[in-house]
Amino acid sequence: MSLSTLNEDVLRIIAEMLSATQCIPLSSVSRDLHAIARQYVFASITVRSEEQLVKIHDHLIRNIDNRLLWPRELTIYGPTEMPPAAPVIDALVGIFEHAQELRFLEVHDCESLIDCNARLGEHLAALPHLSAIHLFNIGAQTLDALHKMVSRPEKACLSFTTPPIRRSLLRIAEGPVLGNVKRLTLRHFEFNAISEWQLLSKLTGAHPQLEVLDLDHRCVVYPCLILFPNIRRLTIADGIYGIQDPGNDVEPRRLDYLSFQPSDLHLISTLGIRSDYLRLYTEWLDFDPSGVDHELVSAAAVLELSLYQVERHTEFCLALAQAISAKWSRMRYLIWTIKTDDPHTVRWMEDIVFSLSSSQLLSIRLHVAHPRHTGPSHERWLGLLQRLEHVHISSVPSLRFYCQVLSEWNTDNTSKITWGRVEGDGGRRTLQPIPSWQGERIHRYLQSPQFCRTLRFDEEAALQYTGR
Structure with missing residues (x-):
């Protein structure tokens, strides 16, 4: 069916589903398609140079x-070495002044830009x-703008200048x-526990709607837990944990999801956190097996362990x-x-x-990612997975489902993924394939x-489950 035979409403639906890059050639097909598609060409704009701006x-x-x-999504990469020229700042001011349709805004070097105008x-x-x-790169002027902001966004990523300003x-x-x-x-956030703790306590629980907290690039964790006690999901990357309230013990709390690096296991344990889903990830690190908190690990219903090129991890994983x-x-x-x-x-x-x-494991999913064009052949990797499959299903009596995935680094090319149901007893256990959608x-x-809250597995409910 030719696009020209479709009515305008259908053509608009098609254009809405396409990216801005895809809408550009579509807009050149005919006058009618140009009138429709051009509205979406500038729906998302990323500005990387002053000339482009x-x-x-x-x-x-x-x-x-x-x-x-006018764009609904706008990303601005700010100055890198020197302040931009006046025409560039005037152009940015002009866009901000009239961009009333913006839904998503990303600005790099935000404080430097506001400092210019x-x-x-x-x-x-x-x-x-x-x-x-x-x-x-938020500073004092950006914080002033945030205090006056008319919008009430549902998602916010705030990265502070280094060193961050006080009371940020x-x-x-x-x-x-x-x-x-x-x-x-939050990124690059520090905290003066002695002089600011009383102010922090007054704001505890002021934002009960906050569900997900991501801390990155050396953020203090404990003050954030006090300020946002109702979070359900917490991700920590390169955090600082040592600053706590000197006058109070840490109150235990349970999350739906917790993700951090194994090297911080001991420090996380001191915060009294437990989670239904525990994700441990790392790259190029060695671990101390004595740092494994058995209570933290065994309290979770799901453990996701992501190891990238890690050496000497046998004792650590044995402790897990x-x-x-x-x-x-x-x-x-x-x-x-x-x-x-x-x-x-x-x-x-x-x-x-x-x-x-x-153990009482019901399911194991093993995902191995390997280089695309170097190292052993694809068949050798498949042979490794088959050997590990046999060891898993024959050694874990409680196992009911097993999945193995083989993929290439830094691509979405998953060349081999299989799900199976474990059947049989003892040494006669086998893996019977099941459709991927069921798995x-x-x-x-x-x-x-x-x-995770009940630990009661209902296969009929599982096969009907479509949530994420």
């Missing part, structure tokens, strides 16, 4: 009365419909900008296996993700599996709050 500004200003041409901060604060903001998190928490934020990402197999362990689903260029580095898994024989629904069901 001025050209985009001039084009938008020429179409100032056509609100459909205060009107940028004023127009940033006046944008009415932002649902997500990503602001990098408290300034954010005191303002109304977090009134509707459900997911908050012992925690998984403890009598009081709630662990039911183990997800291995191994990124390596040498099959010999995963031979330790055969020894680890025997320590899982007394993926079981995969999602085992990670759901519905299962």
